[in-house]
Amino acid sequence: MPKRTVIIVGLLAAVVLIYLFNGTKSNANGSTPAPAANQCQVAVTADVLNIRKAADPKAEVVGKYKQGAKVxxxxxxTNGFRQVGQDRWVAAQFVKPVSGSNCG
Structure with a gap:
C-alpha cells in the first residue's frame, strides 16, 4: 500500500475517534469536571445531540454529543436551550439532570 494512502487512512481514523469521544470529555483522573456555581450537570438522552451556535433550533451545528455524555x-x-459554553447550546428537552445535580 502506498505511503500516502496509509497517511490518509490514519488521518481519517483520527478524525473519527475525535468525533466519537467529543461528548465524553473528562479530566486527568477520568471523572467529569464539577460544574461551576451557575451550572448543573446533565446527561444526554438523545442518540446524538447537536450543539448549536445559538439558542435557536435553526442555528448552525458546531458539534455533537453522544447519548449518555455528561456535560x-x-x-x-433560554428559548428551550441550555448553554454549554461560549456560542454552544443544546436543546434542554434532550438532557436530564444527573442524580445529585442542582439544576434549579
Whole structure:
C-alpha cells in the first residue's frame, strides 16, 4: 500500500475517534469536571445531540454529543436551550439532570 494512502487512512481514523469521544470529555483522573456555581450537570438522552451556535433550533451545528455524555450546562434555560459554553447550546428537552445535580 502506498505511503500516502496509509497517511490518509490514519488521518481519517483520527478524525473519527475525535468525533466519537467529543461528548465524553473528562479530566486527568477520568471523572467529569464539577460544574461551576451557575451550572448543573446533565446527561444526554438523545442518540446524538447537536450543539448549536445559538439558542435557536435553526442555528448552525458546531458539534455533537453522544447519548449518555455528561456535560455541565447553565442552570438557566433560554428559548428551550441550555448553554454549554461560549456560542454552544443544546436543546434542554434532550438532557436530564444527573442524580445529585442542582439544576434549579
Amino acid at each position: 455541565n450546562v447553565d442552570k438557566k434555560v
